[in-house]
Amino acid sequence: MVKICCIGAGYVGGPTMAVIAIKCPSIEVVVVDISKPRIDAWNSDTLPIYEPGLDDVVKACRGKNLFFSTDVEKHVAEADIIFVSVNTPTKTRGLGAGKAADLTYWESAARMIADVSKSDKIVVEKSTVPVKTAEAIEKILTHNSKGINYQILSNPEFLAEGTAIDDLFKPDRVLIGGRETPEGRKAVQALKEVYAHWVPEENIITTNLWSAELSKLAANAFLAQRISSVNAMSALCEATGADVSEVSYAIGKDSRIGPKFLNASVGFGGSCFQKDILNLVYICECNGLPEVANYWKQVIKINDYQKSRFVNRVVSSMFNTVSGKKIAVLGFAFKKDTGDTRETPAIDVCKGLLGDKAQVSIYDPQVTEDQIQRDLAMNKFDWDHPMHLQPTSPTAVKQVSVVWDAYEATKGAHGVCILTEWNEFKALDYQKIFDNMQKPAFVFDGRNVVDAEKLREIGFIVYSIGKPL
Numbered sequence: 001m002v003k004i005c006c007i008g009a010g011y012v013g014g015p016t017m018a019v020i021a022i023k024c025p026s027i028e029v030v031v032v033d034i035s036k037p038r039i040d041a042w043n044s045d046t047l048p049i050y051e052p053g054l055d056d057v058v059k060a061c062r063g064k065n066l067f068f069s070t071d072v073e074k075h076v077a078e079a080d081i082i083f084v085s086v087n088t089p090t091k092t093r094g095l096g097a098g099k100a101a102d103l104t105y106w107e108s109a110a111r112m113i114a115d116v117s118k119s120d121k122i123v124v125e126k127s128t129v130p131v132k133t134a135e136a137i138e139k140i141l142t143h144n145s146k147g148i149n150y151q152i153l154s155n156p157e158f159l160a161e162g163t164a165i166d167d168l169f170k171p172d173r174v175l176i177g178g179r180e181t182p183e184g185r186k187a188v189q190a191l192k193e194v195y196a197h198w199v200p201e202e203n204i205i206t207t208n209l210w211s212a213e214l215s216k217l218a219a220n221a222f223l224a225q226r227i228s229s230v231n232a233m234s235a236l237c238e239a240t241g242a243d244v245s246e247v248s249y250a251i252g253k254d255s256r257i258g259p260k261f262l263n264a265s266v267g268f269g270g271s272c273f274q275k276d277i278l279n280l281v282y283i284c285e286c287n288g289l290p291e292v293a294n295y296w297k298q299v300i301k302i303n304d305y306q307k308s309r310f311v312n313r314v315v316s317s318m319f320n321t322v323s324g325k326k327i328a329v330l331g332f333a334f335k336k337d338t339g340d341t342r343e344t345p346a347i348d349v350c351k352g353l354l355g356d357k358a359q360v361s362i363y364d365p366q367v368t369e370d371q372i373q374r375d376l377a378m379n380k381f382d383w384d385h386p387m388h389l390q391p392t393s394p395t396a397v398k399q400v401s402v403v404w405d406a407y408e409a410t411k412g413a414h415g416v417c418i419l420t421e422w423n424e425f426k427a428l429d430y431q432k433i434f435d436n437m438q439k440p441a442f443v444f445d446g447r448n449v450v451d452a453e454k455l456r457e458i459g460f461i462v463y464s465i466g467k468p469l
């Protein structure tokens with residue numbers, strides 16, 4: 001029986017290993033993590049992350065060929081294939097601060113593997129890492145190898161949150177990079193055989209190590225670039241009277257461009273896009289390619305511009321001040337169907353409004369008050385450094401209230417900002433909301449989810465992204 005161990009029971013490690021377990025009954029899969037509460041949660045009825053379909057997959061194989069454990073060393077020692085899926089935050093200090101990936105957790109995982117291994121191992125990079133990380137890992141492993149053969153593979157994950165299980169069941173492609181030596185090819189083949197249990201062979205791409213590592217950063221950079229491109233267009237649409245939805249539809253009909261990922265918004269968020277692009281920028285700079293670095297940096301700059309443009313629009317349309325005014329914020333997660341707030345545009349928008357002394361009342365169906373207060377009290381990039389930096393009990397931001405109902409949030413407000421595209425925001429009783437708001441009543445739709453014409457008939461002043469007034 002092949003034994004797989006995955007270090008890191010997070011958004012990627014947990015769901016990916018659960019799917020490998022359900023698709024490969026002949027393989028034993030153990031997910032390990034140093035965090036006991038996290039492992040306890042994976043072993044309980046309430047899993048630590050919410051993904052549609054995940055509960056069923058875990059229930060079907062947990063205790064049979066899928067296990068969650070804190071006994072990291074034992075399971076690493078026993079495994080044939082070790083996936084490393086630990087977090088790689090952006091460095092907050094030292095060389096490359098604000099851009100480079102912090103590989104502390106990766107490095108300690110590699111050292112631990114070297115310490116406890118007694119047999120040959122295939123070590124798989126699952127978390128997104130800078131190009132050439134495999135080389136560094138290889139050095140750590142082989143210099144401590146005690147005669148053990150290690151093969152390093154890069155097998156980046158492309159799942160998106162909210163659709164993780166579907167993405168894992170039917171991936172557009174699986175990418176495996178390895179050394180171009182006989183041992184390297186053998187290791188690639190071994191991992192390919194795992195995925196071949198359910199992924200058609202033509203969808204499993206094999207490349208050299210560096211191509212696989214770079215492809216992950218490139219995929220996220222291209223995806224984010226599409227959003228920044230359409231968001232840049234949205235500013236021009238607002239200035240000219242064009243409608244960004246019509247422009248997106250028209251250009252998306254070109255089969256070379258395609259219709260997906262062209263929705264203008266208040267900005268992209270999530271744990272990956274910004275981090276991976278910053279990382280790409282840093283790699284370009286280190287390789288003496290400042291023009292290429294600046295090109296990709298612009299994707300982040302437009303995203304920051306889109307968020308501050310949104311805040312400026314709120315403040316300027318409300319007679320140049322929101323001081324003391326109640327502003328309702330509907331949606332705080334970085335996208336719908338998740339409670340994840342990492343790098344959500346809502347953080348910057350709320351901080352902007354608070355900077356202008358607004359009273360902000362926030363409602364999100366999946367995000368707790370505690371989380372929101374922590375996010376608003378935290379510095380940029382601190383969220384992914386769980387060991388130290390995170391404030392344990394942040395002083396609550398007094399100008400912020402978090403409520404459990406959209407009607408409560410909007411009661412007595414001067415303006416409403418929609419920052420996440422939750423379906424329920426389309427179906428709210430806007431007449432009731434209007435009746436309970438201060439007049440003139442403003443709606444700033446950061447996700448273009450409401451029917452602006454209908455709201456205008458009710459009496460709202462509506463600003464949508466990239467649309468004429």
Ligand code: UPG
Nearest residue numbers: 157158159160161261262263265267268269270272334335
């Ligand atoms: N977004 C838009 N407009 C669009 C599409 C997305 O504003 O047309 C925003 C969305 O609201 C969110 C962000 O872009 O804030 C990212 O969305 P999405 O890509 O769906 O979420 P993630 O779960 O962060 O997934 C991305 C990649 C995935 C990769 C993962 C981690 O899509 O392939 O595995 O990041 O690297």
